[in-house]
Amino acid sequence: MKTNRRDFIKISSAGVAVAAITPPLVKWASASAKSNSEISEDGLRRTPTYCEVCFWKCAGWVYTDENNNIKKIIGHEDDPHCNGRLCPRGTGGVGMYSDEDRLKKPMIRTNVRGKQEFKEVSWDEALDYVAEKMQKIKRKYGPECVALFNHGTGGKQFSHMLNAYGSANVSAPSYGQCRGPREVGFVGTFGESIGSPEPCDIRDTKCLVLIGSHLGENMHNGPVQEMAEAIDRGASIITVDPRFSTAASKSKFWLPIKPATDNALLLAWIHVLIYEGWFDKEFVEKYTYGFEDLKKHVKNMTPEWAYGITTIKPDVIRKTAKEMFNASPSVIIHPGRHATWYGDDTQRSRLMAMLNALLGSWGQRGGFYKPEKVKVPSFPHPDYPKPTKSWRDAFPDKYKLAGLALSNAMCEATIPTVERECSFRAWIVYGTNLIKTLPDRKTTLKAIQSLDLIVVIDTMPAEITGYADVIFPECTYLERYDFVRASQHRDPYLALRMPAVPPKYDSKPGWWIAKELGLKLGLEEYFKYESIEEVLDWQLKEAGSSLEEMKKLGVKKYDRKYDDLFFTEGLPEMIFNTPTGKIELYSNQFAAAGYDPLPNYTKHMEPPQGFYRLIYGRAPMHTFGRTANNENLTDLMDENSCWINPRVANEWGLKNDQYIWLKNQDDVVSTFPIKVRVTERIRWDSIYMVHGFGHNNKKMTRAHGKGASDSELITRVIVDPIMGGTGMRGNFVTFLVNDPKKEVVS
C-alpha cells in the first residue's frame, strides 16, 4: 500500500499528471522579494533555521550578538508553518542549546547496560568501536540485523548510512506509536494518506470536528493559529473528549464521551447523516464506492443505540450531525495526529474519513485541500544494496496494511525466538527516547539486553542513553545544517536550517556523524562530499534555488504546479488511488486481508472497581519528554499533575496539590509521585496526565523525578491488527496515597 502523499488525479489532465512523482520545480517565486538583510536593526545577526523542538518544524530566524550569544528566535514571516509566530517551545528553543546537562563528549559504556557508567572517548575511538561491531554483525548475521529507530530531521542522515550498509530496517515511533492508524485509515478510504502538516483548511472552515484531538494543548502551530482564525470567523467547533480540553472550551458542542467508545458515536453520526439525507448526494454518487453497503451496515446504529454506549444523548448526536451537514462541504472531521488508542484505531480513522466523504469535504474550501511540496532530489549515490531480510519476516501474517516500519514490531523482533533465523543484533537510536516512547517497557528492556550493540545519537541524556554502548553527542538544531525542509502545504515551500552558532562542547552534527561512520564502514561511494553544504547546494540548485540564496531567504515559496488547491468547477472527473478508483466506504482490500470491510464498534475493557482509565496528552510548552529539561520551558511547567474529578477525589479524600503514586492494573507503580489536580474538567471514570514527565535519568538535573511517567504505566498494549499500531489507552490506574517504597520497609 502506498503511503506517499499523492496528488489528486484528474482524468481530464490524464497521462503525465498521473505520475506520482513530480519533476523538480524550477519556477521562481514572486514573493519573498523584500530583502532579508543578515544584520537586524538591533545590531544582531540573524540566521535562518527551522525548529526541531517538535515535528512541526516552523521556520525562524535566530538572532545572535557579536559574541555568538543567541538572543532570541523569531518565526519566519514567510513561513506557512508559523506565519512569523513560533510557539512557546520554538521561542524557548534556545534552552536546548544552553542546557548544561547536554551530552558533551562521545562515550563508551564501562559497565552493564542500564548502569550509567561511561568513559569519555575521542570521536575516532567511538566511531571505530561502532564500525567494528557493525562489520562483525554484518559478517555473522547480515546487515539487515541492524535497526534504526529515529525521530526528527537528522534521522535521514542515518537511514542513508544504514541503507548503504545494507539494511532497510528503519522505523520511526511516530508511525506505530502515533499517527500510523490515521494514515492507513485514510489511505484505505481516499487512497491518500494525510501527511504533515495535515491538509486541513481550518482557517476557512465553518465546522471543525475534533475527535479526541486537543489542538491548543498539542501546540501544532499552524492548525492552532488557524483554529483561532476560524473562531474569529464564527466557525463552530465540535469536540469529542472525555476531558474538557482547551479546544472543548472553545467549542459550541463538547461531547464528553465515555472513553473507548468513539466508533459507536462515529457510526451513529453516519447513521443520522445517511438516514436523514444529510449528506452530499452528488459527491457520494460520483466518488464513493459501497454506499449502499454502508447504509445497510449502520441501519441499526441509531443515536439511541450509541447513547447506551457513549453516554452522549441522542439529540446531541443528531444536533451535531446537523451542524456538520449545515456547514458542509466546509467541514473538517479532523484526522487527529496521535491515533494509537484502543487497537481499533485504523477503523476509527476509516470512520472519520467516511464522514468527510459523506459530507463532501474532500477537495473543498474549509475542508481538505490538495497539498503540494517541492521535490528535492537525493544527492547522487550508487544504488543501495538489496536487503534480503526485513522486520516484516518476523510477522508473516500480521499487520498486513502497515505502510511503514513499526518500531514496536522491530523491538519485538529483537528478542530471539527459536523459530526466527535472525533477530536484530544492533540498534541505532537517533533522537528518540525509546524507553519512554514505546509502551510495554518490559519488552523494550528485554530486547535491549539481547543486543550486541546499541548506539544512541542525541543532544540530551535520557533513559535510553543509560542503555547505550556508545553515545554520540549531536549538536542542537541551532548549531547545525540539516536537509532542507520541503513539506507539503497550500503552496510548496523550502526552508533552510543552518548553524547560527558553532557546536558547543565536542558535539557534532548528525550529517557528520553519519558520514564518518559510513566512511569507517567502507561506504565511501555513498558519501562523496566534503560537507553537507555541498549536498545542500546541489539539491537546492536542482530545485531551482541555491544555498547562497536560501541563506538569505531562509524560506522560499514556489508557485503551485497544479492550480487545484480545491476542486474548482463543481466536482471534476476524478480517480482516487484506491483499487476501485473511488473513495471506498466499503473496502474490498480490507476484506481480502481479513479485516472488516466496514468498521464496527468493538467493546473495550472497562476499568475495574477503584481504577480509572489513564488518559494522557500534551501541554503546549512541552514536546514529549524532549523538552523536560529545557530551562526556559520547565520554568513554565516543570511537572505534570493528575487530573481527578472532584467526586472521585472526594471518595478518596484527595486534595489539590497532594502527591500520590499511581498503580496500574498490572501492579506497576509510578516511580515518582504526581501532584493531584482536582478538576471538573475530567470524567469520573478517567484520569488525565501530560505525557513526558517522571524522568529517572539523574543526568537530567531539572527533569529528574519531576512528575510521573504515563508511559511506565502503559503496560497493556492493544495492538491494531490491521497495521500494528500500539493502542495505549487501555490502561487503568488507582491511587496510592503513601509512598509505596516506605510501605515495603515498614
Place this chain on the structure above:
Amino acid sequence: MRYAMAIDTKKCVGCSDCVVACQTENEVPIGYCRDWIVEVTDGTYPELELEIRSERCNHCDNSPCVRCCPTGASHYSDGGSVLVTHNKCIGCGACVSSCPYDARYSHPKGYVDKCTFCNHRVKKGQQPACVSVCPTRCMYFGDLEDPNSEVSKIMKLRKYKTLAPEAGTKPQVFYLI
C-alpha cells in the same frame, strides 16, 4: 496617547508563548516573569466554562504602585505606561504589596521589575514581544485615543472586562469576552 492592550479570551489557548517571548526579549531571569497565564474553570461537569487569560501589569490610570513608591522610581511614562526606573528603585517592595494584580516582582539585582508594554520596542514602532509572537493573535496593542488603532477597533466590536475593577485602579489591559 493612551497605550492599552486587549486580550481575546475566546482565542487564547494558554500556550505561554507570551511568557517565554517576554522572558527572552526582556532578559527576565529564569524563575521570574512579567506576564503569566491564568485559567479559570467555572461550573460543574459537564456544564463547564473555561476562561484563559494572559495577565501582566495593567498599566493602571490610577496606579497604587506609583502612589506608594517612596523614591519616584515607579512613574507614569509616555502613553500612560507605568514604568520603574531601576536605578531610582531601592527595592523596598511597597509597590509589590500594593498591586492588586501581583504584577511586580523583586529582581535578583535588587530592583522591582514588571511589564513595560515593551516600551523599547514600541518606540521603534514594533509591537510588544508578547503580542508579536502570540500564535493565536489574541492580543491587540495600541493607542486607545487613536480610533484606528487595532486595540480601539477591536474594543468597539467586542464586549470586554477588566480585572478587579473594584480596586479602582482603572486598568488599561482589557479582556475580550
